Amino acid sequence: xxxxxxxxxxxxxxxxxxxxxxxxxxxxxxxxxxxxxxxxxxxxxxxxxxxxxxxxxxxxxxxxxxxxxxxxxxxxxxxxxxxxxxxxxxxxxxxxxxxxxxxxxxxxxxxxxxxxxxxxxxxxxxxxxxxxxxxxxxxxxxxxxxxxxxxxxxxxxxxxxxxxxxxxxxxxxxxxxxxxxxxxxxxxxxxxxxxxxxxxxxxxxxxxxxxxxxxxxxxxxxxxxxxxxxxxxxxxxxxxxxxxxxxxxxxxxxxxxxxxxxxxxxxxxxxxxxxxxxxxxxxxxxxxxxxxxxxxxxxxxxxxxxxxxxxxxxxxxxxxxxxxxxxxxxxxxxxxxxxxxxxxxxxxxxxxxxxxxxxxxxxxxxxxxxxxxxxxxxxxxxxxxxxxxxxxxx
Amino acid sequence: xxxxxxxxxxxxxxxxxxxxxxxxxxxxxxxxxxxxxxxxxxxxxxxxxxxxxxxxxxxxxxxxxxxxxxxxxxxxxxxxxxxxxxxxxxxxxxxxxxxxxxxxxxxxxxxxxxxxxxxxxxxxxxxxxxxxxxxxxxxxxxxxxxxxxxxxxxxxxxxxxxxxxxxxxxxxxxxxxxxxxxxxxxxxxxxxxxxxxxxxxxxxxxxxxxxxx
Numbered sequence: 001x002x003x004x005x006x007x008x009x010x011x012x013x014x015x016x017x018x019x020x021x022x023x024x025x026x027x028x029x030x031x032x033x034x035x036x037x038x039x040x041x042x043x044x045x046x047x048x049x050x051x052x053x054x055x056x057x058x059x060x061x062x063x064x065x066x067x068x069x070x071x072x073x074x075x076x077x078x079x080x081x082x083x084x085x086x087x088x089x090x091x092x093x094x095x096x097x098x099x100x101x102x103x104x105x106x107x108x109x110x111x112x113x114x115x116x117x118x119x120x121x122x123x124x125x126x127x128x129x130x131x132x133x134x135x136x137x138x139x140x141x142x143x144x145x146x147x148x149x150x151x152x153x154x155x156x157x158x159x160x161x162x163x164x165x166x167x168x169x170x171x172x173x174x175x176x177x178x179x180x181x182x183x184x185x186x187x188x189x190x191x192x193x194x195x196x197x198x199x200x201x202x203x204x205x206x207x208x209x210x211x212x213x214x215x216x217x218x219x220x221x222x223x224x225x226x227x228x229x230x231x232x233x234x235x236x237x238x239x240x241x242x243x244x245x246x247x248x249x250x251x252x253x254x255x256x257x258x259x260x261x262x263x264x265x266x267x268x269x270x271x272x273x274x275x276x277x278x279x280x281x282x283x284x285x286x287x288x289x290x291x292x293x294x295x296x297x298x299x300x301x302x303x304x305x306x307x308x309x310x311x312x313x314x315x316x317x318x319x320x321x322x323x324x325x326x327x328x329x330x331x332x333x334x335x336x337x338x339x340x341x342x343x344x345x346x347x348x349x350x351x352x353x354x355x356x357x358x359x360x361x362x363x364x365x366x367x368x369x370x371x372x373x374x375x376x377x378x379x380x381x382x383x384x385x386x387x388x389x390x391x392x393x394x
Numbered sequence: 395x396x397x398x399x400x401x402x403x404x405x406x407x408x409x410x411x412x413x414x415x416x417x418x419x420x421x422x423x424x425x426x427x428x429x430x431x432x433x434x435x436x437x438x439x440x441x442x443x444x445x446x447x448x449x450x451x452x453x454x455x456x457x458x459x460x461x462x463x464x465x466x467x468x469x470x471x472x473x474x475x476x477x478x479x480x481x482x483x484x485x486x487x488x489x490x491x492x493x494x495x496x497x498x499x500x501x502x503x504x505x506x507x508x509x510x511x512x513x514x515x516x517x518x519x520x521x522x523x524x525x526x527x528x529x530x531x532x533x534x535x536x537x538x539x540x541x542x543x544x545x546x547x548x549x550x551x552x553x554x555x556x557x558x559x560x561x562x563x564x565x566x567x568x569x570x571x572x573x574x575x576x577x578x579x580x581x582x583x584x585x586x587x588x589x590x591x592x593x594x595x596x597x598x599x600x601x602x603x604x605x606x607x
Contacts, residue, residue: 004492004499011487303483304496306444307539308472310465313499 001313005320008300015296016325019289019375023329024336026282027371030275031364032337036344037271038361041261043182043354050120051253052227055083055234056216058247065256068099068216071109071183075101075215079248080241081192084217092226098192098214102199103157103167108143110157110188112195117218118177121184126151126175134194138175142185142354149173155188157198167198181356227252275367283374290322290378294386301386315383319376326375330368337364395420396441396547396577401450401460403436410448411436414600420546423570423578427585428597434581435480437597438549441579442477443467454547472500476540478569480552482532484539486525490516493524494539502543510538514568530561537565541572548573550580554587566590 009016056064059076066072078100087096100112111117115128118138129136139149149155154170171190179185196212221227234250297318304314341355396418404410411433418424426434439445440452443459451458454474459467471477484493494507511517514534524532533553540548553569554562562584570578570590580591588594 001499004496007488007492011485300485303485304499305468306479306483307477307497308468308475309496309499310468310472317499 001317001320005317005324008317009321009324012293015293019286019293019325020329020332022285022289023282023326023371023375024333026278026285027330027333027368028336028340030278030282030367030371031333032340033271033275034364034367035337035341035359035361036355039355039359051218052221052224053219053231053234053250053252054216055079055087055219055248055250058236058249061249061251061256062260064216064249065251065253066260067101068218069253069257071101071111071187078213078215079217079246080239081212081214082241083239083248084214087217087219087230090230092221092230093219094222095218095220097218099216099218100192100195100214102195103159105139105143105155105157105188106147108140108186108188110137110190110195112190112192112214114192118189121180122178123175124178126173129174129189129191131191134191134197135169135171136174136194137171137188137190138177139173139188140177140185141179143188144173144176149176151176157188159199169198181354181359183354185354279367279370279374282371286375287378290375291382294318294379294382311387315387318379318383322376322379323372326372329375330372333371334364334368395453395455396579397451397453398437398441399451399453401440401447401452403433403440403445404448411601413437413450416595416600418577418579420577421575422593423573423591424580424593424595425588425591426579426581426595426597427583427588428601429583432597433601434597435551438477438551438579438581441547442475442549443471472497472502473543474546476543476545476548478533478536478540478548478550478553480555482536482556484524484532484535487523489521489523490527490535490538491520493535494542497539497543504542506544507538507542510542510572513572514538529556530565533557533565534568537569537572546576548576548578550578552581552583554582554584559584559586563587 050069054065054068056068056075057077057079063073064076067075081098084096084098087093095116097114097117098112099117101109102112103110115131118128123138124141126138129138137155139155143149147155151173153173155173156166156168156170158167159165171188171194177184192214219227219230221230231250231252234248237248239246239248301314305311338357341357345355398413398416398418400413400415402410402412413433426437428434436445440447441454441459443462443464446460450460452460454470459470462470485496488496490511491507494504494511497504508517508520511520514537516531516534516538519527519531519535524535527535533556537550537553540550548569550569554565557565563586566580566587567590569580578591580587585594
């Protein structure tokens with residue numbers, strides 16, 4: 001039966017390819033839209049809540065929070081490192097982690113911080129960089145893979161994309177993070193003094209004022225009310241340092257993330273509505289295609305009936321054929337959606353989320369099973385109707 | 395043995411054909427002659443269980459097929475009857491062998507296919523698509539499909555209708571040779587083919603002669 005079904009499909013190649021393409025496009029788009037929106041939300045949520053507040057230069061709250069937690073966009077500017085010490089001296093504060101973003105390594109961001117910044121992350125190989133030594137780095141797993149780096153290698157960062165802007169001093173890779181499928185996979189982490197040293201040209205001239213400055217400070221407090229107090233104290237505060245005035249801002253990251261996610265939720269809702277529309281169109285298109293297919297097969301079916309093939313066997317034959325088409329379509333749709341995830345990876349990573357190709361959400365399985373059923377059910381109905389209207393049955 | 399007793403078939407245009415009683419003995423060949431519309435093909439379709447008469451009995455090996463279900467008729471047609479249709483009823487996009495193997499859907503043994511195709515001189519066409527065959531070759535494929543299962547009864551509706559006389563005569567010669575020992579009932583309006591059959595039945599006479607064209 002299966003052999004004959006395959007042969008019968010072989011004589012309708014063009015028709016079947018068109019059916020498969022139509023199902024693959026609509027199912028693939030549905031699955032991809034769901035997966036990307038879910039992974040982006042999950043990626044943002046996974047990093048939220050680590051810190052009580054973030055202190056940085058005045059400007060966009062979202063830019064400060066997203067840059068400090070997801071390494072997106074550019075830093076708002078710099079503030080004196082002395083604020084870190086001020087915060088650490090405050091008995092309401094449990095930790096104050098300096099954060100500076102400068103330079104890149106083959107396009108990957110280089111972050112200057114302390115080892116506390118990575119305390120939630122596991123080291124896959126090697127060790128954490130030392131807080132006492134400079135020019136040591138822990139790199140994300142994607143960077144290691146893409147550049148063929150291993151522990152013990154030396155990397156040369158650059159101030160811009162230009163090869164000429166490479167720093168002469170190298171940074172020793174002492175550890176590689178375990179794969180996290182987050183933006184951490186694509187970042188180089190080093191002690192903050194490494195960045196200061198890279199930008200101190202030894203001629204007493206500081207490069208872009210990097211020396212003893214940070215882009216932001218990630219703060220944890222003993223309790224949430226202290227976070228609120230400190231936010232009020234630091235937000236809008238102006239401090240003098242080296243005869244320069246710095247206006248600070250303080251944000252509670254969860255609040256910012258909540259705002260971002262509420263916008264993402266609206267986007268997700270739109271995606272779901274689009275998915276639902278696509279699925280409804282799927283049902284209509286696939287049903288019409290199946291009906292036309294069965295209509296075109298009427299001659300073939302009457303031929304088989306005349307030579308004595310029972311309606312039961314004919315029904316089974318068409319159900320097998322359409323099940324194969326449905327199965328191929330859903331599998332191809334799934335593979336196409338994964339391929340699109342890879343292709344979209346670079347774009348989405350610029351938003352701070354690394355798409356995981358192997359991440360499958362349960363609703364995606366439901367969508368694919370639904371698509372499979374949609375491609376088979378019209379055939380079952382058609383064959384049932386045909387059996388009822390069998391010209392030979394009286 | 396096939397016995398046709400007092401059957402009548404009514405058509406959509408309300409005209410009815412009343413058939414005289416007929417008996418077809420096992421192992422004999424019959425040719426049904428008659429003008430178009432006299433009910434020759436209708437009789438074959440009723441014997442094959444494709445059509446049902448309004449009244450009367452068609453008894454095949456002591457079973458009245460007018461009383462059995464469509465499922466049983468299908469089973470009879472697939473197992474015991476080889477039907478050669480006037481327009482061949484072949485899937486033209488498929489190969490010769492696939493058109494024969496289609497019977498496997500109902501569990502029919504088609505292992506004799508090569509032997510049958512050889513006896514009909516078309517073994518070399520086995521893997522050719524039917525659409526690329528000539529009319530005579532297509533007719534032979536239709537015959538091969540009908541006889542591959544070694545049916546007790548072979549029904550042939552105008553087996554030479556689409557062929558010129560020379561090719562048609564060759565096909566009939568082969569068909570009667572292969573059908574030796576089986577009950578063969580062929581419908582034609584070409585009386586030049588009568589010599590190849592044991593019996594000739596004038597269907598104009600069997601249906602009262604009132605349907606002469």
